[in-house]
Amino acid sequence: MRSANKTGDEVRVSVVEAAELAAQALQGAGFPEGQARTLALHFAAVEADGCSSHGLKRILRCIETARTHPETLEASxxxxxxxxxxxxxxxxxxxxxxxxxxxxxxxxxxxxxxxxxxxxxxxxxxxxxxxxxxxxxxxxxxxxxxxxxxxxxxxxxxxxxxxxxxxxxxxxxxxxxxxxxxxxxxxxxISRGGLEALIATGSQLPADVAVDTQGRATVDPKRAAEGDLxxxxxxxxxxxxxxxxxxxxxxxxxxxxxxxxxxxxxxxxxxxxxxxxxxxxxxxxGTTYKDRAETLFGWLEDEDLRLPSHQRYARRAESDRNGFSIPATLYGELKKLGGTFER
Amino acid sequence: MRSANKTGDEVRVSVVEAAELAAQALQGAGFPEGQARTLALHFAAVEADGCSSHGLKRILRCIETARTHPETLEASxxxxxxxxxxxxxxxxxxxxxxxxxxxxxxxxxxxxxxxxxxxxxxxxxxxxxxxxxxxxxxxxxxxxxxxxxxxxxxxxxxxxxxxxxxxxxxxxxxxxxxxxxxxxxxxxxISRGGLEALIATGSQLPADVAVDTQGRATVDPKRAAEGDLxxxxxxxxxxxxxxxxxxxxxxxxxxxxxxxxxxxxxxxxxxxxxxxxxxxxxxxxGTTYKDRAETLFGWLEDEDLRLPSHQRYARRAESDRNGFSIPATLYGELKKLGGTFER
Structure with missing residues (x-):
């Protein structure tokens, strides 16, 4: 693996580097190579799309799952x-x-x-x-x-x-x-990831998205996390x-x-x-579906309404050009797991 | 047709009577018998389910459509x-x-x-x-x-x-x-029917369901009807x-x-x-889908949460037992249209 560009508490990697890092970590933790490569490529791509809640940190979740459920390692x-x-x-x-x-x-x-x-x-x-x-x-x-x-x-x-x-x-x-x-x-x-993000930034929830453990409406994301969405x-x-x-x-x-x-x-x-x-x-x-649909997309774009996939594609293009940052702690954990794997 | 039970400005009919009334009206307006019977049975059943916005009054809408689009009468x-x-x-x-x-x-x-x-x-x-x-x-x-x-x-x-x-x-x-x-x-x-119902009763809209012609939020259902949902x-x-x-x-x-x-x-x-x-x-x-699903329905019913179809089925059972009421004006209009049809 090429050396990653480390800045402060973040490490900048390319998608390929991230996938390699993740694959090594999974193999180090006992995953067969095919399974490790499939998971690694998947999570690196999701991370490159800007969705860290479903990205590389889930590699650690997979490894944790494999520890309590070793049958996952054999699964085909x-x-x-x-x-x-x-x-x-x-x-x-x-x-x-x-x-x-x-x-x-x-x-x-x-x-x-x-x-x-x-x-x-x-x-x-x-x-x-x-x-x-x-x-x-x-x-x-x-x-x-x-x-x-x-x-x-x-x-x-x-x-x-x-x-x-x-x-x-x-x-x-x-x-x-x-x-x-x-x-x-x-x-x-609200998603669980969204809730965690609000807790991290100390923000309030919108009204009507969650209740506390007593079933009372709450705008406190910590109470919501203990309660229900x-x-x-x-x-x-x-x-x-x-x-x-x-x-x-x-x-x-x-x-x-x-x-x-x-x-x-x-x-x-x-x-x-x-x-x-x-x-x-x-x-x-039939043959007209794509053209007819572009009429609708054209109207939405004329109104400056971003299509739901817009932001993800923009982040992906940026990641392809310049790589993306992941927390140094996550980088370190994956690197350490991979260190136990010998080719 | 048996004589319907008329009370004040409403007329009580059975599903069969309603379907017959509607079929006669459609045939009177020039619809071929097969098409008339399909539409009549359909709208009578929807009316019996308690949804008058999609019920028998739509017979008049079909007739109006056939007047401006006579090709509908020939449609197969x-x-x-x-x-x-x-x-x-x-x-x-x-x-x-x-x-x-x-x-x-x-x-x-x-x-x-x-x-x-x-x-x-x-x-x-x-x-x-x-x-x-x-x-x-x-x-x-x-x-x-x-x-x-x-x-x-x-x-x-x-x-x-x-x-x-x-x-x-x-x-x-x-x-x-x-x-x-x-x-x-x-x-x-909100549905168009829901909007009309609020206008009829002079009620306000909930927040965030509609805008006026200028795109400003409104809780006035009349302004919403002129504006957009x-x-x-x-x-x-x-x-x-x-x-x-x-x-x-x-x-x-x-x-x-x-x-x-x-x-x-x-x-x-x-x-x-x-x-x-x-x-x-x-x-x-597979064979387990119905049983597994009943587990979920059981939980929802234990919580006294009515399933979305509950009210419709209750109204249908009531209509099957005792018929249902339609406005006397609608009854009269359909009757009059049917009067022009000779068997």
């Missing part, structure tokens, strides 16, 4: 076709990026051929953001939708306890000569959260967020549960 | 399979319930066989709610999702003009020995509205809400545009 995802338009990937307790690396090309193939297909991922330690997968499909002309459950951090309005996960949903739409239109958001009113958009957000619980849980034959949380409390690891994706071979529907 | 929806898992129904300027009557059984068949399938409806005068279709599929063990664009009544936050429709989304999930879990909501912060849930609702524009518009080869509005202003009729449905043959994914 197995794909099957329970139905012609359905790809099922049993992660066998492996990590989500490894299961997706197997499932996405199969989903792409089936959806392109049949016009629409689903990918059900089971028995997965979910450790990642959803946008890289829908973006990967949309880069290949497919329209894509992805959902996953999580741990039960969300209390439906009017309930006495937490029942939903933060249950993100992501969508990708292909564009000619441009990066896809992609969104990826939690159906909780609410869904975004009131009963409509709650309806979407329910839909995501059903599709990424019972439909794929995996846990509800509440159940996943109970399993995790027994072990202390990354959330273990399912994921559900739909891919649409848009070209099978 | 034609189904095709552009791809093995995709059913396309060209409504040929007919009304949405007639196109769905052709498309839903085909969607059911393909999704049950392949595991997932899509239905794209094009060139449709959209006049209906979305829940009857997802409920129909869920009643047959399919998980269903439906979306449609509408007219451009919604201004994205930060924009200077209206760009989205109220763009509803509906979802259905099958349950054993119970009516399905169904939701159907507008991605606008906002999306629910801020940027997340706007992202969903964009997804629905893309799927129910460009993907199916039909108008964006803005374009549909421009076409309508030239003619003055029901919104003409597309609709997009996904059906999932859940049984193809």
């Amino acid at each position: 995802p197995v794909a099957s076709y329970p139905s012609p338009a359905v790809v099922m990937v049993d992660a066998h307790s492996g990590f989500s990026p490894c299961a997706l690396a197997v499932g996405l090309p199969l989903l792409l193939e089936v959806a392109s051929t049949l016009g629409i297909a689903a990918l059900a991922v089971r028995n997965c330690f979910h450790v990642s953001a959803l946008w890289p997968d829908v973006e990967w499909l949309a880069d290949r002309t497919l329209v894509a939708l992805s959902m996953t459950t999580s741990h039960p951090w969300v209390r439906p309005f009017g309930a006495s306890r937490r029942l939903f996960g933060t249950n993100p949903i992501a969508f990708g739409w292909p564009r000619d000569n441009r990066k896809p239109f992609v969104f990826d958001f939690a159906t909780s009113a 609410l869904t975004f958009g009131g009963h409509k957000g709650a309806a979407l959260a329910t839909m995501i619980e059903l599709l990424a849980g019972p439909l794929v034959g995996d846990y509800l967020s509440q159940e996943s949380g109970a399993v995790a409390r027994a072990g202390g690891a990354a959330p273990q549960h399912g994921q559900f994706l739909i891919a649409i071979g848009a070209e099978r529907f | 929806p034609v189904a095709s399979y552009p791809s093995p898992a995709v059913v396309m129904v060209d409504a040929h300027s007919g009304f949405s319930p007639c196109a769905l009557a052709v498309g839903l059984p085909l969607l059911l068949e393909v999704a049950s066989t392949l595991g997932i399938a899509a239905l794209a409806v094009r060139n449709c005068f959209h006049v209906s709610a979305l829940w009857p279709d997802v409920e129909w599929l869920a009643d047959r063990t399919l998980v269903a999702l439906s979306m449609t664009t509408s007219h451009p009544w919604v201004r994205p936050f930060g924009a200077s003009r209206r760009l989205f429709g109220t763009n509803p989304i509906a979802f259905g999930w099958p349950r054993d020995n119970r009516k399905p879990f169904v939701f159907d909501f507008a991605t606008s912060a 906002l999306t629910f849930g801020g940027h997340k609702g706007a992202a969903l509205a964009t997804m629905i524009e893309l799927l129910a518009g460009p993907l199916v080869g039909d108008y964006l809400s803005q374009e549909s509005g421009a076409v309508a202003r030239a003619g003055g009729a029901a919104p003409q545009h597309g609709q997009f449905l996904i059906a999932i043959g859940a049984e193809r994914f």
Whole structure:
């Protein structure tokens, strides 16, 4: 590895350097090389997109999970076709990026051929953001939708306890000569990462996003972290959260967020549960979809409304040119883990 | 038809009486019998579910549309399979319930066989709610999702003009020995029907749901009706509205809400545009989905949280027992239209 550019308490690295650092750390901690490279590339790319909450620090989370669940190190995802338009990937307790690396090309193939297909991922330690997968499909002309459950951090309005996960949903739409239109958001009113960021900066929460342990509204992010989040958009957000619980849980034959949380409390690891994706071979529907969609994107851009993926792509371009910074402590920890690995 | 029970300015009818009244009115206005019966049954059922904004008064809207667009009377929806898992129904300027009557059984068949399938409806005068279709599929063990664009009544936050429709989304999930879990909501912060109801009762709007013609926040529903609605849930609702524009518009080869509005202003009729449905043959994914889902529904019911379809089913049961009331003026108008029809 080339020497990284260290400034104060941050270290500047390129995406390639970051991926190498992460892969060495994972191999040092006992991960087989293939799995280590898949995870390392994934998290380095997410970090380069400016999302540190889902970036390289999750390497440490994977290693922690592998310590309490050594079966993850042996895990090899197995794909099957329970139905012609359905790809099922049993992660066998492996990590989500490894299961997706197997499932996405199969989903792409089936959806392109049949016009629409689903990918059900089971028995997965979910450790990642959803946008890289829908973006990967949309880069290949497919329209894509992805959902996953999580741990039960969300209390439906009017309930006495937490029942939903933060249950993100992501969508990708292909564009000619441009990066896809992609969104990826939690159906909780604020994400866990957002909450942590507010605690770190000593800021207050907006109203109506969280309750304390007694179920009383709070704008204090620390109280919210001990208490429960609410869904975004009131009963409509709650309806979407329910839909995501059903599709990424019972439909794929995996846990509800509440159940996943109970399993995790027994072990202390990354959330273990399912994921559900739909891919649409848009070209099978007709030839006008891209042009018609550009009309809408044009209006939004004329209004100076940034598309939800705008900031991520800008950060990525910047990272590609000049690398990106990670905390020196994280750099040091990864480096140290990698030091135990001999090629 | 049996004589209806008239009280004051309301008339109480059974679902069968209402459907007969509506069918006679449509035939009196020149609709062919098959089309008249499909529309009449549909709107009578929606009225019986307690949703008068999408109920029998829309019969008058259909007749008005047929007057300015006489091609609707000749319309016969034609189904095709552009791809093995995709059913396309060209409504040929007919009304949405007639196109769905052709498309839903085909969607059911393909999704049950392949595991997932899509239905794209094009060139449709959209006049209906979305829940009857997802409920129909869920009643047959399919998980269903439906979306449609509408007219451009919604201004994205930060924009200077209206760009989205109220763009509803509906979802259905099958349950054993119970009516399905169904939701159907507008991605606008308030529906057009909700706005009209507040105007009628002289009530104020909640904050952050609409702006006046100058783009200033307003809680006056009359000013909101002249101005624009906002999306629910801020940027997340706007992202969903964009997804629905893309799927129910460009993907199916039909108008964006803005374009549909421009076409309508030239003619003055029901919104003409597309609709997009996904059906999932859940049984193809495994056998545990219904039981696992009941765990979630059980928790929600233990918390006394009403499922979104609860009220509709209660009203339907009441209507089945005792009929339902419609305004005497609407009853009179339909009766008069039917009077011009000779069997």
